[in-house]
Amino acid sequence: MNTADLGLPVDVPSTALFTDQYELTMLQAALKAGTAERRSVFEVFTRRLPDGRRYGVVAGTGRVLDAVENFRFDPDVLGFLRERKIVDEQTLTWLADYRFSGDIWGYPEGEVYFPGSPIMRVEGTFAECVLLETVILSILNHDSAIAAAASRMSSAAGDRPLVEMGARRTHELAAVAASRAAYVGGFASTSDLAAGFRYGIPTVGTSAHAFTLLHDRERDAFQAQVHSMGRGTTLLVDTYDVAEAVRTAVEVAGPELGAVRIDSGDLLLVAHRVRQQLDELGATGTRIIVTSDLDEYAIASLAAAPVDAYGVGTQLVTGSGHPTCSMVYKLVARAESTAAGAPLVPVAKKSTGGKTSIGGRKWAARRLDEYGVAEAEVIGTEAVPAELADRQLLVELVKGGTVVAREPLDAVRDRHAAARANLPLSATQLSRGEPVIPTEYVNGRTGSPAGA
């Protein structure tokens, strides 16, 4: 069976192929060399935040858990790997039985992160862990980038709701994940029906200029929409002349008209004029929704305008200038041998070029100041200091191959709001700056390399 049967525009039988070829050839070489079963610890982290950003947002964890659970090599996939001669028969046999049986710990989804934060830690044999690199990074890099943009936009919007409308500006399935990440970051709803279907996110809609243009007169279009959707609907008022459209809208729907949408022009100016006109027409309860290439800066600039809700598309789904994170998945420790109980050796790339990593299995904790506000991201590889024991950030996600930390998306959304609220106030400044809290390494800055 494959997804062609479902009419999806993809044809990939499982998550196992969302994988770079070298993961499989490294597996083959390690199986032959007898090193594949060495116990290994991989960590996901980022060396820096996107330029000027003050915090990152962990998103996609729930999707990672699905992907790990469903990472299986079925006969179609094995046939493809055989036909293309990507790996040998011994490796194919090994892959046919693949189920991740290790442990995954990570920052809970919605939590904030900083440079060096060990966002996820995957532990098991080298063989079972190395295969998961690509799909884990795909999900976390994409979803966290969107959630970070969403979080900044929701800070800027304050109490006004944000609607995610970006499906048309990104890959059709990335759009579904983007809606999910936007919800985590504080958006209230989405226009994307697939996101509503898959994740239960509230869906909303207004209408397009095409609907007005379909009809002989704007009035006919408004009447058709109100007749069908009720007076609480949102009418789009900028197809021809905004002032005339607002007058017609209130004539057609009465002062009970739910909302009007403005999708072009100087939104600050137009919103003020439309508010005044609506009020003069008695439609004091009619809301104003603005859309039109909004980003967090445009949203902030409309804070004093009489706007009731924002619809955001392009800038949300493209991460507002940072469409991906730079998270990496690095081997930080591995056993000396495949013997049971063989001690772990911390390992790290040592070459020049700014890509040096810190070896060793890490813990992380967020230290608070005397007012209970986050003060530092503390990371270490040895014993956790007693005063940080109850501030640790990593939680158990997968235990012996079984997912143990599923949670509803609303819990994730609430967690993000709480985590952000616990940062210093300058976290939500939109201006470019440094990470809002420093990352401190204790127990020494670097692990020992494993012999060169």
Add this chain to the structure above:
Amino acid sequence: MNTADLGLPVDVPSTALFTDQYELTMLQAALKAGTAERRSVFEVFTRRLPDGRRYGVVAGTGRVLDAVENFRFDPDVLGFLRERKIVDEQTLTWLADYRFSGDIWGYPEGEVYFPGSPIMRVEGTFAECVLLETVILSILNHDSAIAAAASRMSSAAGDRPLVEMGARRTHELAAVAASRAAYVGGFASTSDLAAGFRYGIPTVGTSAHAFTLLHDRERDAFQAQVHSMGRGTTLLVDTYDVAEAVRTAVEVAGPELGAVRIDSGDLLLVAHRVRQQLDELGATGTRIIVTSDLDEYAIASLAAAPVDAYGVGTQLVTGSGHPTCSMVYKLVARAESTAAGAPLVPVAKKSTGGKTSIGGRKWAARRLDEYGVAEAEVIGTEAVPAELADRQLLVELVKGGTVVAREPLDAVRDRHAAARANLPLSATQLSRGEPVIPTEYVNGRTGSPAGA
């Protein structure tokens, strides 16, 4: 049935939900108003290229054809729409029978485009066409953005092959589409196994720092890899000390070593040193592959370096600064009534704000100069001038609901290379500039609006 059965990290039964809610509510209102069956013409175009870009690349057309063919509302989807009260029963009944039965014309995939180019034209009833807006734009906006970046990179790389390695930097399914678009734009291969499986794109792989770190000595890792993959393999030489690694690599694999990969540091400098060292060791045929946040500028800057191939990740899958296009899907003409043969009326948004469109069903042709080089993108709404009749750009893609223009991806890739080669030489300058040929409108600049 849904994709959960397949272990995909998505759960969407068909392409019909890759749709903004307002498409369905507009349908409902138009059905009630008696306007849903008015014959309509929608066009996909962009008002501008990304800032500084000289041409765009049409990509995703083949995926659009799949999506249109599979746009169906099955019982699961209808149940969702009913439960959420998104549309009424009359509309659900209409949707249950939905099959697109209209016509689609468009620029053939791989063709270049300019501001205003009518990249795709969808014609049928308003009802059947309006529903396709979101999914068509998702696909074209994403895939064309990636293909445009790929095209610039392949120009910069000249005859040296480019490997797409960006899966980990974008959504796991966007990655598959990105590999496809990169191939259209001139890339030679991909690391993404799903793209190899789905689209037959050649797949390649090297190895990661983790593989070296897994072993007690770099030499052990190299021996394991060569033992498993043969001497033609690519060894990663920048885990510890590059010069020592190159020496070890040639000792282990002999001068028949296929390639070495450098993933960090000053690539220009390191490539020169490694080339010299390889040559001194007699490994004159060993190739050098560089990877490390490359974009088209970095690739161009390595033109004089002894580099044999480039691996590109982040910048490719994020469109090298422009992760989406700004393509829109606009109603440009519709029938006066639902009567058979009712004449088409050109329509266009008239409000201020820089979003004015040009009404009327359009043709497009590329005019050549006396040397056969492209000179202008000519667009019109009336009769095609005789001298441009055989230079028309739109081809028939779907006829009466049936896809008539499937083609192999290699044909698309070849078409792009030919189309780019036919542009003025300055098209492939990397510096920021204007579109390399102007867009000329004939038969009047604007269509008549359909009454306000």
